[in-house]
Amino acid sequence: MDDTSAKPRNLGASLPVPNVQELAGGELTPAVLDRYLRGADDGGGAAAAAAAAAAAEEESVPVVDLGRLLGQDGGVAQEEEASRLRAACEEWGFFQVVNHGVPEQAIEDVKADVEAFFALPLAEKQAVAQGPGGIEGYGQAFVVSPEQKLDWADMLFLSTLPPEYRSLNFWPSRPATFRASLERYAGEVQRVAAHLLRAMARNLLLPAGGGLKQQRKGQEELLTRLAAAQAVRINYYPACPEEAHADQLVGLSPHSDAVGLTLLLQVSPVAGLQIRRGGGGGWIPVEPLPGALVANVGDLLEVITNGRYRSIEHRAVVDARHHRVSVAAFHNAMFDDTPYGPILNASGGGEEPARYRTIAVEDYVKLVLSSKLQGKNIMDAMKINNPTH
Ligand SMILES: O=C(O)CCC(=O)C(=O)O
Numbered sequence: 502m503d504d505t506s507a508k509p510r511n512l513g514a515s516l517p518v519p520n521v522q523e524l525a526g527g528e529l530t531p532a533v534l535d536r537y538l539r540g541a542d543d544g545g546g547a548a549a550a551a552a553a554a555a556a557a558e559e560e561s562v563p564v565v566d567l568g569r570l571l572g573q574d575g576g577v578a579q580e581e582e583a584s585r586l587r588a589a590c591e592e593w594g595f596f597q598v599v600n601h602g603v604p605e606q607a608i609e610d611v612k613a614d615v616e617a618f619f620a621l622p623l624a625e626k627q628a629v630a631q632g633p634g635g636i637e638g639y640g641q642a643f644v645v646s647p648e649q650k651l652d653w654a655d656m657l658f659l660s661t662l663p664p665e666y667r668s669l670n671f672w673p674s675r676p677a678t679f680r681a682s683l684e685r686y687a688g689e690v691q692r693v694a695a696h697l698l699r700a701m702a703r704n705l706l707l708p709a710g711g712g713l714k715q716q717r718k719g720q721e722e723l724l725t726r727l728a729a730a731q732a733v734r735i736n737y738y739p740a741c742p743e744e745a746h747a748d749q750l751v752g753l754s755p756h757s758d759a760v761g762l763t764l765l766l767q768v769s770p771v772a773g774l775q776i777r778r779g780g781g782g783g784w785i786p787v788e789p790l791p792g793a794l795v796a797n798v799g800d801l802l803e804v805i806t807n808g809r810y811r812s813i814e815h816r817a818v819v820d821a822r823h824h825r826v827s828v829a830a831f832h833n834a835m836f837d838d839t840p841y842g843p844i845l846n847a848s849g850g851g852e853e854p855a856r857y858r859t860i861a862v863e864d865y866v867k868l869v870l871s872s873k874l875q876g877k878n879i880m881d882a883m884k885i886n887n888p889t890h
């Protein structure tokens with residue numbers, strides 16, 4: 502296979518929109534600002550903020566200790582942590598990962614380099630601007646109509662792993678250490694994702710032993726394949742401009758991640774990420790926890806577990822005074838023709854009906870990129886309408 506055919510093809514592009522960091526640094530005309538201002542019905546509004554505050558008092562996202570999960574404190578602690586992971590996946594779909602083994606320096610370097618990238622003048626950042634027809638590079642995503650409300654953020658999207666998926670022309674050459682920092686960080690985080698997926702597989706799959714051993718092994722491999730490829734989306738949310746109120750802007754519209762497993766680094770010590778647990782309800786903030794990675798179940802994991810684990814709707818809101826940066830590392834299966842569908846005996850008992858269609862990763866990502874970000878609308882289309890459910 503030659504190098505270009507190994508890469509994911511151009512999977513979709515966004516309509517061109519203004520650079521938000523530049524808008525935030527200049528004077529905004531009412532007409533421009535209007536494209537970003539939302540009412541309560543399209544994601545803005547004090548009511549949502551109040552709901553988040555109220556919800557926060559009662560609930561916070563669970564924390565999983567990866568070292569314990571891998572057995573560093575012995576078997577009993579490992580089992581305890583495995584149950585914690587199970588509950589986090591079944592009841593939340595979101596959790597913070599601590600003691601993950603990613604060296605502090607690898608995190609500090611990537612943080613410093615992404616901040617330094619966004620601090621460059623626009624012309625230098627545009628050296629890695631998205632091209633027509635593609636999502637990689639510096640720009641925006643998910644803008645499909647000139648009328649839709651826009652997100653108050655810019656992003657840099659890069660395929661990171663496997664190395665042959667990279668398009669280095671989109672990797673910044675300034676700051677000079679950017680590429681090395683991101684490469685190291687990408688590899689470290691992929692290892693964390695693979696460990697988590699393997700632990701999830703053990704929680705989910707058939708009991709070991711007997712004639713089921715081979716089947717169990719195959720299922721474990723299937724789940725760990727969800728960390729074979731990785732892409733990162735580096736988000737920059739400018740502070741709210743004076744002309745607006747922070748709760749009228751949305752940094753990233755509500756969505757679930759169209760991948761296997763996401764691990765997110767909250768670079769800035771500024772809150773912004775919020776999740777909505779199944780069945781609606783208020784928005785719950787995921788406070789930045791120093792040194793932690795935020796894990797969340799993606800759509801493909803929901804499909805493969807036949808809905809036992811759910812990909813959860815989340816969004817990013819804008820801070821009134823400080824900009825915020827985050828690095829989302831999306832782990833996914835390779836972009837080939839392999840179809841992925843539900844593992845039907847995941848419960849260990851009898852055949853359960855498939856609740857989702859089977860689809861190839863590339864086709865699913867294409868479908869998502871050609872749509873407006875709107876909650877879990879695309880996952881709804883993946884569901885099989887089973888009259889018994
Ligand atoms: O900035 C955040 O905290 C959320 C980012 C996110 O959800 C994404 O990039 O998919």
Ligand SMILES: [Fe+2]
Pocket residue numbers: 756757758815829
């Ligand atoms: Fe996301």
